[in-house]
Amino acid sequence: MRLGLVLGYWGAAPTTGFVELAQEVERLGFDSVWTAESWGSDVFTPLTWIAAHTSRIRLGTGIAQMAARTPTATAMHALTLDHLSGGRMLLGLGLSGPQVVEGWYGRPFPRSPLTAVREYVDVIRQTLRREKPVTLAGRYHPLPYPGPDGTGLGKPLKPITHPLRPDIPILLGAEGPKNIAQTVSIADGWLPLYFSPERWHEVYAAPLAGARPGFMVAPLVHARVCANVDEGLAPIRAMLGFYIGGMGAQTRNFHADLMARMGYGTEARRIQELFLTGRREEAVAAVPAAFADEISLVGPRERIAERLAAWRATPVTDLLVTSRDPLTLRTLAELVL
Template sequence: MGDLKLGLAQGYWGAAPNPNFVEMAQEAEKLGYDSVWSAEAWGNDAFTPLCWIGAQTSKIQLGTAVVQLSGRTPTSCAMHALSLDYLSGGRFNLGLGVSGPQVVEGWYGRPFPKPLARTREYIDIIRQVFKREGPVTNAGPHYPLPYPGDDGMGLGKPLKPIVHPLRNEIPIFMGAEGPKNIALSTEIADGWIPLFYNPYDESVYEESLINAPKDFQINQMVTVNVTDDIDAALLSFKYFMSFYVGGMGAKNTNFHKDLFIRMGFEEEAEKIQQLFFEDKRDEAARVIPDELADAMTLVGPKERIKERLQAWRDSRVTTLLVSTTDKQQLREVADLVL
């Protein structure tokens, strides 16, 4: 495997943005981090923070991890991407994903079914915009261009983007968890952004990645915590993981829980969800095995992290996306990895 690259994962905002998010990106750039990534849920959008960062940096790559398909039409998403790529001097990477039915239907008011077919159409339209070889058209059924519906005026005209994109091939990454969706990313995207990844056991993704090209990128967010209190660091990650397994989805439709089951933890997954529904979040977090939490994170004293980095170097992951708001942790990880 090649050398691991480092990225800074800034995630989505809580009640407000982290006040030092630009400083953190600037520090990451100085330290040799390859990229900085912004996210969205149902609060801030993912593009705007990157504009702020891009205006105040010069080299670091800018990525969305991830923008939600249902939040924008494909052509609107492509306009955001080509604008940001232009303004940043060709530093933009478009990470996108379908999100889940609760957000798509509850927040965006759009239907969720057929996520794979929607993704395929969406990315095809975006690539047409970037290539600018002719007017953008799509037969549908999900994003027909021009609009064919009887409720329209019938005056839609296929259009070619006015702007000549700085790059005709802006890298596209897919946030995906289901086996078919991951396999689709190897076919139509330049890379994949998993949510959870165990470098000690990659078998859960093996079949989905069987046709991945050699230069296929995998950007994995990893919790890094240089500390002597390993138990506390693992517990913090367990809260994060259990929130997704237990709370981010409906009882019978939770893609994060499905992944946890495919990893071999069906009994634990059911228990976590049940405890979550009973509002016993502390207990739910503690159901996640120490060994699993430890495999997915880099926590402990420096020497321990240095040793455990080897599993990530040997894995298919190409970039570790470090989630931190602390400059010292940013430096320590750079020392360890770069």
């Protein structure tokens, strides 16, 4: 397995020391570093800053939100950063959810998410191949624009700049079985949000069937080297309480749906109920420690080393580690690499 560092997105202020941390994991032998976006900092600018201060480590968007940019705009970002970094770009994409897409970007969430994702990837592939002007008779991303409110003067184009690599790897954040199956067929890798090595076969084996050699399976893994497992799991449970309880409407929360598919349906509904009625501390307390532990690597070095055996027995190719603790990162490098 390879290791990646997940830096996520900024909070109220820019994250301090993120460049130095990227440089440190590059020295430790990590393969990749990943940035994110929600409704604050964007995903590409910090990654470009990291690219300028590193030389080898691959640079991933984990994830770039599709609603934030047209597919051709995303392809422009990717080909530009790929040139500037000497071919280190990994393009991770995701739809986000209705609350963000409609509330922040002011666009309708697609009624057919599978179609929207497929079209988006198609346009990016065409752009990067640069074989001919990009066209698509699509439902969500038609090119040229055919709408009745347009001028009718749209002209098919191909990028002026020749991409350094026509095959920049594209990875998708997907959670439902149909979405994962489509990811296997149209993308170069998959970015699972929650992955349990104990349950992967029952939850993911069917949609992952047919993945070709080299297909990346790169889950986010919360990690912390510490003496007390319960204390180490506390911030992970807090994060899960927020995402499962509040990152989506009660009737449409992809994180809660995934937790239910992983065998914690009753608990997921209870977390949502508590969070959405303003009882956030109770929502966090309702997150099962067992669930937080399944998707994490927490505890003393010996416990983490033992649990890594289960991860190695899965299709996972890359562990994308969310920790910023130097001891944890160094320990994982020693145990994994």
